[in-house]
Amino acid sequence: MRMNVCFIEKKSSGILFFVGIFLTCVLAVSLTGCTNDDSYIPDTPVYIERNINNYKLYTTGSYLYIDEKNIDKEWIGYGGVLIVRDFNDEFHAYDLSCTNERSSKIRISEPNESLICTCETCGEQYNLGWGFGEPLNGISKRPLKQYNVTVNEYNYIIVTN
Secondary structure, X not given: OHHHHHHHHHHHHHHHHHHHHHHHHHHHHHHHHXXXXXXXXXXXXXXXXXXXXXXXXXXXXXXXXXXXXXXOOOEEOOOOEEEEEOOOOOEEEEEOEXXXXXXXXXXXXXXXXXXEEXXXXXXXXXXXXXXXXXXXXXXXXXXXXXXXXXXXOOOEEEEEO
16 A cells, blocks of 8 residues: 555655646746847947048038948948937937837838938838937837947047947
């Protein structure tokens, strides 16, 4: 009789072990499967170096819309790059691709005087005036992809990722 009890205890602990592994796997798959990273713009090389004075980026509210490479050593991201001098007088660089459309061919417009640009395909508008690139209409759930911006001592703006 004692042997049967041990056999039943071993069998139940084995079943509990496999149930625990199964539940852990289900939880891991559900947590990783729920991320929405595929809705963002892919990482693509960016390297742009331009003189601020040559491109009239010396005033608040100015911008430079780059949808083609200027030289062979230049990389312009996924859909191109928009460099903006915002209302806080700070530089920001955004990818031109709409985060709702996620296509390198569907680009946001040049910004208006309020530093708002629009995706002509879905109609989403993005606010660039305060350095966030956030969507305004709720069509897109993500802001525009941003790149790193530095200004060197020679008045060159450098955009990288």
